[in-house]
Amino acid sequence: MTNIKQIEENLKREAKRLLESKEVSVVLAYARGYDEHHPLPYAARTAGEVGNLIFNEYCTYNLARYLTKYPPKTKIAIAVKAADSRAVVQLIQEEKVKKEDLVILGIPFIGMKDPKTGEEIDQKTTCHMANPVLYDILLGEEIRDAGAGSPYDVLAELEAMDQAARWSFWEKEFSKCIRCFACRKACPMCYCDPCFMDASRPRWADKSPTADGNLMYHLTRFYHLAGRCIDCGECSRACPMDIPLHLFHKKMAKECETMFGQAAGMKIDDKPVMVNYGNQDSDEMLK
Amino acid sequence: MIGSKGSLNADHCEKEKVVFKKITLEKLGDLVSALKEKGPLYAPVRDGKAVNFQKITKTADVTLDFYNTVFSPKFVFFPQTEDLIRYTLQKEGAQAEPVPIAASPSVILGVRPCDAKSFEIMDRHFLGAGIIDPYWKNRRDNTVVIGYAFDPAAPPDPADFYNTVGIHAADTEGSDVFMVRKDGELLLKGITKKGESLLKGLAVLDAASAQDEAFFDETIRKDRGVKTRFTEITDTAIAAKLVGSFEKQEIWEEMTASCIGCGTCTFVCPTCYCFDINDETLFRKGARKRFWDACMFTDFTLEASGHNPRPRIFQRYRQKVCHKYSYHVTKYGCISCVGCGRCTRSCPVNIDIFSIVEKVANL
Numbered sequence: 315m316t317n318i319k320q321i322e323e324n325l326k327r328e329a330k331r332l333l334e335s336k337e338v339s340v341v342l343a344y345a346r347g348y349d350e351h352h353p354l355p356y357a358a359r360t361a362g363e364v365g366n367l368i369f370n371e372y373c374t375y376n377l378a379r380y381l382t383k384y385p386p387k388t389k390i391a392i393a394v395k396a397a398d399s400r401a402v403v404q405l406i407q408e409e410k411v412k413k414e415d416l417v418i419l420g421i422p423f424i425g426m427k428d429p430k431t432g433e434e435i436d437q438k439t440t441c442h443m444a445n446p447v448l449y450d451i452l453l454g455e456e457i458r459d460a461g462a463g464s465p466y467d468v469l470a471e472l473e474a475m476d477q478a479a480r481w482s483f484w485e486k487e488f489s490k491c492i493r494c495f496a497c498r499k500a501c502p503m504c505y506c507d508p509c510f511m512d513a514s515r516p517r518w519a520d521k522s523p524t525a526d527g528n529l530m531y532h533l534t535r536f537y538h539l540a541g542r543c544i545d546c547g548e549c550s551r552a553c554p555m556d557i558p559l560h561l562f563h564k565k566m567a568k569e570c571e572t573m574f575g576q577a578a579g580m581k582i583d584d585k586p587v588m589v590n591y592g593n594q595d596s597d598e599m600l601k
Numbered sequence: 602m603i604g605s606k607g608s609l610n611a612d613h614c615e616k617e618k619v620v621f622k623k624i625t626l627e628k629l630g631d632l633v634s635a636l637k638e639k640g641p642l643y644a645p646v647r648d649g650k651a652v653n654f655q656k657i658t659k660t661a662d663v664t665l666d667f668y669n670t671v672f673s674p675k676f677v678f679f680p681q682t683e684d685l686i687r688y689t690l691q692k693e694g695a696q697a698e699p700v701p702i703a704a705s706p707s708v709i710l711g712v713r714p715c716d717a718k719s720f721e722i723m724d725r726h727f728l729g730a731g732i733i734d735p736y737w738k739n740r741r742d743n744t745v746v747i748g749y750a751f752d753p754a755a756p757p758d759p760a761d762f763y764n765t766v767g768i769h770a771a772d773t774e775g776s777d778v779f780m781v782r783k784d785g786e787l788l789l790k791g792i793t794k795k796g797e798s799l800l801k802g803l804a805v806l807d808a809a810s811a812q813d814e815a816f817f818d819e820t821i822r823k824d825r826g827v828k829t830r831f832t833e834i835t836d837t838a839i840a841a842k843l844v845g846s847f848e849k850q851e852i853w854e855e856m857t858a859s860c861i862g863c864g865t866c867t868f869v870c871p872t873c874y875c876f877d878i879n880d881e882t883l884f885r886k887g888a889r890k891r892f893w894d895a896c897m898f899t900d901f902t903l904e905a906s907g908h909n910p911r912p913r914i915f916q917r918y919r920q921k922v923c924h925k926y927s928y929h930v931t932k933y934g935c936i937s938c939v940g941c942g943r944c945t946r947s948c949p950v951n952i953d954i955f956s957i958v959e960k961v962a963n964l
């Protein structure tokens with residue numbers, strides 16, 4: 315695995331080149347925050363600003379979140395780790411961004427750390443891939459041995475529960491939700507404007523955080539992300555109440571993969587499973 | 602000052618005695634039980650990775666081993682959701698009853714100095730703005746705040762900057778009782794009359810010695826050694842700077858570029874007080890509720906016409922900072938931020954209000 319300092323150097327070099335040559339008008343990457351352990355997502359617009367860029371193991375944030383904020387046709391370079399690259403691919407599939415407007419700077423890396431807890435982010439909380447699935451420039455050597463294990467292993471405990479226990483697990487977790495909406499705002503795939511939760515006519519859920527309304531919010535959000543969640547884990551990391559949202563998303567992703575033989579955001583030519591129909595698709599969900 | 606010698610004031614001719622007590626940490630459970638008997642008790646509880654104030658049901662849940670809570674204790678006075686009126690819709694009109702304001706005396710144990718100060722700042726808005734908020738007032742009047750000094754030997758969290766707004770690690774201001782940890786003991790001193798009478802009524806406490814008192818005073822003196830992030834600002838100067846920066850859109854856009862516009866920073870904040878009121882009805886039964894709202898949300902300023910005066914994130918963040926560091930100074934005479942660092946710690950993308958204020962101060 316390429317040394318993280320080297321990745322940072324490569325990132326700066328490429329960012330500088332891309333901005334100087336005017337190939338892109340903005341580079342989405344990271345800058346120093348209030349200390350090293352708390353980097354900021356950062357948009358460099360001039361070669362002069364490239365000096366602010368950093369990359370270290372706390373640069374967890376999925377920058378694909380910001381892509382949909384730019385006007386169409388903006389030429390953007392974006393730094394992506396494995397899961398982030400899947401978000402970019404998924405956004406391309408959903409025609410939210412165009413590949414020709416992007417320069418994807420891939421970062422192969424294992425060992426990212428949660429800035430809040432310092433814990434390593436592993437397959438439990440993210441998709442357990444080491445190499446970006448799509449990139450124009452790779453900022454480090456491809457990682458050959460990403461280690462064993464599936465991103466779905468972490469579901470074992472939940473899957474072992476019976477239906478009633480699972481229901482009460484989620485009821486308890488959702489009752490903690492304070493509706494700060496950090497989960498949807500941090501999610502690269504939650505780009506709807508307005509979000510159904512912000513609609514006042516009709517109103518889909520109570521505005522105050524009641525248990526029923528929370529259930530409405532989360533179940534709807536989970537279903538809206540079916541076959542689209544790329545398992546970056548940003549939602550769980552953003553949540554101030556430590557609600558393990560990624561577990562539900564992973565479960566959905568696993569079901570989708572089993573039923574439709576396709577994981578989200580893996581190939582640019584795939585169609586999102588929920589908008590595509592194939593004769594071989596499972597009928598499981600109709601039963 | 603309470604306990605000062607030789608007061609000539611006729612009302613205080615009898616020398617007042619400081620109420621000063623202690624208890625060993627092993628007996629924390631006894632203290633908690635005794636406080637619980639007086640009414641609802643709110644204290645820090647560890648839940649998973651986080652410590653937060655909770656209404657105590659089990660004595661053993663209380664912990665005093667924490668730096669600061671993720672959420673501020675403001676919810677004790679200003680809960681996230683509360684029913685103001687409950688009603689049943691009828692064929693014509695409705696049958697409605699206001700919900701009585703709960704008035705049982707309660708105690709908050711373990712409030713850090715910055716948070717204790719936040720209650721006084723919030724008082725200016727909820728009590729001093731010409732309209733008294735009966736919900737806030739009632740709970741404030743009936744609650745005893747037991748403050749808890751930060752450990753003067755431990756470094757502060759890197760996100761904290763309470764020194765910048767004139768608060769120190771063992772400030773007693775805003776507390777009714779103030780608590781300092783001495784090895785295996787807790788020293789408790791009455792700061793207000795309310796606090797003194799609470800302490801007097803707690804038989805589980807032991808009398809403290811002169812040595813304990815010296816330790817207590819020393820801790821308070823030593824708190825100047827706990828240095829959080831600091832930048833030199835005065836209320837009026839920063840207020841004016843912010844007004845001057847308002848039109849400088851590029852600066853605000855740049856400083857807030859990574860903000861995703863969630864409400865986390867405002868919900869964890871001890872001095873954010875915005876709320877919304879809504880009727881929520883299900884099968885003809887419902888309640889008029891008030892609940893926290895946040896200037897960071899898109900629909901906060903959305904008008905019925907569809908027009909939104911603050912459609913962009915930089916405008917909303919600018920409002921947040923201007924409210925705390927400018928409008929609040931003009932309206933209520935003080936900054937409404939206590940530098941607790943919560944917003945920065947909880948921000949999903951590490952936006953740091955201190956860096957932003959510092960930048961504006963140096964424009």
Ligand code: SF4
Nearest residue numbers: 491492494495497553
């Ligand atoms: S981030 Fe957590 S608390 Fe906030 S809305 Fe999402 S689940 Fe609820």
Ligand code: SF4
Nearest residue numbers: 501543544546547549
């Ligand atoms: S739902 Fe969570 S894990 Fe899935 S894409 Fe969104 S933020 Fe990432």
Ligand code: SF4
Nearest residue numbers: 870938939941942944
């Ligand atoms: S704005 Fe931030 S630092 Fe200031 S009081 Fe609120 S949470 Fe604390």
Ligand code: SF4
Nearest residue numbers: 860861863866948952
């Ligand atoms: S500053 Fe951080 S916590 Fe506040 S709205 Fe922006 S992203 Fe959310």
